[in-house]
Amino acid sequence: xxxxxxxxxxxxxxxxxxxxxxxxxxxxxxxxxxxxxxxxxxxxxxxxxxxxxxxxxxxxxxxxxxxxxxxxxxxxxxxxxxxxxxxxxxxxxxxxxxxxxxxxxxxxxxxxxxxxxxxxxxxxxxxxxxxxxxxxxxxxxxxxxxxxxxxxxxxxxxxxxxxxxxxxxxxxxxxxxxxxxxxxxxxxxxxxxxxxxxxxxxxxxxxxxxxxxxxxxxxxxxxxxxxxxxxxxxxxxxxxxxxxxxxxxxxxxxxxxxxxxx
Amino acid sequence: xxxxxxxxxxxxxxxxxxxxxxxxxxxxxxxxxxxxxxxxxxxxxxxxxxxxxxxxxxxxxxxxxxxxxxxxxxxxxxxxxxxxxxxxxxxxxxxxxxxxxxxxxxxxxxxxxxxxxxxxxxxxxxxxxxxxxxxxxxxxxxxxxxxxxxxxxxxxxxxxxxxxxxxxxxxxxxxxxxxxxxxxxxxxxxxxxxxxxxxxxxxxxxxxxxxxxxxxxxxxxxxxxxxxxxxxxxxxxxxxxxxxxxxxxxxxxxxxxxxxxxxxxxxxxxxxxxxxxxxxxxxxxxxxxxxxxxxxxxxxxxxxxxxxxxxxxxxxxxxxxxxxxxxxxxxxxxxxxxxxxxxxxxxxxxxxxxxxxxxxxxxxxxxxxxxxxxxxxxxxxxxxxxxxxxxxxxxxxxxxxxxxxxxx
Numbered sequence: 220x221x222x223x224x225x226x227x228x229x230x231x232x233x234x235x236x237x238x239x240x241x242x243x244x245x246x247x248x249x250x251x252x253x254x255x256x257x258x259x260x261x262x263x264x265x266x267x268x269x270x271x272x273x274x275x276x277x278x279x280x281x282x283x284x285x286x287x288x289x290x291x292x293x294x295x296x297x298x299x300x301x302x303x304x305x306x307x308x309x310x311x312x313x314x315x316x317x318x319x320x321x322x323x324x325x326x327x328x329x330x331x332x333x334x335x336x337x338x339x340x341x342x343x344x345x346x347x348x349x350x351x352x353x354x355x356x357x358x359x360x361x362x363x364x365x366x367x368x369x370x371x372x373x374x375x376x377x378x379x380x381x382x383x384x385x386x387x388x389x390x391x392x393x394x395x396x397x398x399x400x401x402x403x404x405x406x407x408x409x410x411x412x413x414x415x416x417x418x419x420x421x422x423x424x425x426x427x428x429x430x431x432x433x434x435x436x437x438x439x440x441x442x443x444x445x446x447x448x449x450x451x452x453x454x455x456x457x458x459x460x461x462x463x464x465x466x467x468x469x470x471x472x473x474x475x476x477x478x479x480x481x
Numbered sequence: 482x483x484x485x486x487x488x489x490x491x492x493x494x495x496x497x498x499x500x501x502x503x504x505x506x507x508x509x510x511x512x513x514x515x516x517x518x519x520x521x522x523x524x525x526x527x528x529x530x531x532x533x534x535x536x537x538x539x540x541x542x543x544x545x546x547x548x549x550x551x552x553x554x555x556x557x558x559x560x561x562x563x564x565x566x567x568x569x570x571x572x573x574x575x576x577x578x579x580x581x582x583x584x585x586x587x588x589x590x591x592x593x594x595x596x597x598x599x600x601x602x603x604x605x606x607x608x609x610x611x612x613x614x615x616x617x618x619x620x621x622x623x624x625x626x627x628x629x630x631x632x633x634x635x636x637x638x639x640x641x642x643x644x645x646x647x648x649x650x651x652x653x654x655x656x657x658x659x660x661x662x663x664x665x666x667x668x669x670x671x672x673x674x675x676x677x678x679x680x681x682x683x684x685x686x687x688x689x690x691x692x693x694x695x696x697x698x699x700x701x702x703x704x705x706x707x708x709x710x711x712x713x714x715x716x717x718x719x720x721x722x723x724x725x726x727x728x729x730x731x732x733x734x735x736x737x738x739x740x741x742x743x744x745x746x747x748x749x750x751x752x753x754x755x756x757x758x759x760x761x762x763x764x765x766x767x768x769x770x771x772x773x774x775x776x777x778x779x780x781x782x783x784x785x786x787x788x789x790x791x792x793x794x795x796x797x798x799x800x801x802x803x804x805x806x807x808x809x810x811x812x813x814x815x816x817x818x819x820x821x822x823x824x825x826x827x828x829x830x831x832x833x834x835x836x837x838x839x840x841x842x843x844x845x846x847x848x849x850x851x852x853x854x855x856x857x858x859x860x861x862x863x864x865x866x867x868x869x870x871x872x873x874x875x876x877x878x879x880x881x882x883x884x885x886x887x888x889x
Binding site: 277278279280281282283284285288289292295300301324325326327329330331351352353354355356357378379380381382383384387391402405406407410 | 492652755
């Protein structure tokens with residue numbers, strides 16, 4: 220039924236999935252190499268990952284913890300170019316039957332022209348953009364371009380954080396589409412998160428502030444973490460933990476890890 | 482114009498988790514700015530703790546040498562030997578108002594780190610300083626003093642291991658610690674309100690300099706020179722003359738090994754700066770086509786930075802401030818001249834302003850009046866300068882000292 224759908228392909232997709240909790244995984248492009256990225260993604264998709272977030276490396280990744288920051292740096296040291304990354308993303312959108320999101324920092328968009336970048340991402344079939352250093356106050360143009368070029372195919376992903384008062388969550392959540400990325404705690408990616416009543420209380424505040432599906436990230440590492448989120452959020456985001464497993468045990472182990480989260 | 486913007490530069494490109502922190506900081510800053518008691522308290526601290534007002538010295542020998550009247554604003558005489566004290570004491574008073582107990586800071590040359598450590602010691606705050614591993618190596622004396630003052634110094638090994646990476650690491654601390662911690666940003670860069678707030682605290686330099694030059698020379702200067710890393714000392718002294726269009730303001734960036742070599746830190750004086758967003762603000766950055774920040778080069782760690790104050794980027798666009806560069810060799814030569822003629826040991830950073838002024842003196846009308854902002858003193862640079870001068874006695878001393886340590 221057309222009238223039962225929202226104006227977002229990503230949101231419809233998340234809503235249509237019957238699984239009690241969906242998993243979003245994360246990769247840093249070019250780390251350790253684009254070939255390895257491809258291999259890991261094959262395993263991730265085979266293991267039933269629902270959404271994949273591809274990070275385009277930036278030399279100043281302020282929101283990332285040591286592991287992902289080092290992955291950014293290492294990828295750049297090996298000569299990663301954004302053009303190669305975009306081609307890889309375009310190919311990924313064709314190759315995999317699941318939504319692909321781009322995560323990166325504002326300057327990567329600006330260097331190509333934010334509008335041109337968004338137009339291209341929309342054309343490739345990217346379903347969402349996560350840009351942690353482009354807050355609502357600075358994202359006006361980017362959000363409009365996502366709408367005008369994506370026409371519901373490309374969402375500007377907003378972030379909820381525990382330091383945001385309810386009024387701020389409301390402002391952010393009112394027009395959120397696709398999904399809202401909830402940051403589980405203070406700090407950067409990869410640190411430990413307590414799955415405690417404080418977190419659940421934060422998630423209740425998030426739920427009350429938006430109609431969009433919720434994804435929880437920062438410190439989600441294990442099956443127990445993921446399962447504890449069922450019924451609280453639609454999506455658990457697993458980033459740093461998978462990078463660590465890839466580094467120590469290889470691409471296949473990443474597949475087994477994600478298969479084991481369900 | 483949008484708040485926190487200077488022309489198209491500035492803004493607040495911060496992670497959502499810091500939104501509330503910046504809202505409160507802006508509120509505290511704006512209320513302090515409206516409160517005359519705050520500024521009175523600030524002046525009192527600067528007078529009785531930091532030794533302000535700093536003198537404006539008529540450089541008589543240099544004036545005779547160049548045939549132009551050269552005055553030097555002596556920020557090197559501040560507590561900890563640089564203008565950095567002006568900013569940290571101001572922010573320290575603000576931290577007290579906000580009721581926070583811990584301060585963090587980035588540092589390049591180490592001057593801002595040392596200044597922050599003294600402020601924290603005096604005001605009773607816990608203190609952590611982030612410093613690029615390369616800078617830790619070339620500015621060891623400042624590391625030593627920060628530690629003696631009770632600060633924890635973290636050597637940052639990510640990225641290019643310099644100032645920009647120290648800023649990133651301090652931000653990573655702050656996104657986790659904002660409830661009890663204030664980030665004492667050291668220069669007029671970063672997200673709003675930092676560029677404006679730091680410039681406000683540094684404006685004390687220009688206020689004093691304007692009164693002093695009118696008293697001593699009986700007229701306004703024809704030109705004012707200041708070095709530009711992040712841009713806080715330049716913003717400080719320029720503000721005293723901003724509304725006097727007859728005073729030419731010159732910002733001097735690090736020419737490193739020469740603009741033509743590409744190994745420099747001249748964002749505005751070269752053609753290499755491109756508009757971008759990083760470290761929380763929009764300005765001209767030294768970056769590649771992909772938007773990745775480039776490595777910068779300078780003999781002076783404090784100028785070795787990819788971005789520049791959004792306020793100065795704006796003043797560059799409007800033409801109110803002219804930007805030029807001085808390279809490593811010119812700076813070392815100028816430092817020798819400054820020491821021999823006036824007995825002043827300038828910091829390598831500050832000596833960039835001196836070097837450019839010397840180079841331009843012959844093209845100025847005779848009798849012109851010039852102020853050079855000597856933003857800091859050079860004691861900290863003894864290892865770098867001794868290397869640059871290839872001083873045999875110093876080399877022998879270090880070797881002997883090393884032998885002593887080895888035999889312990």
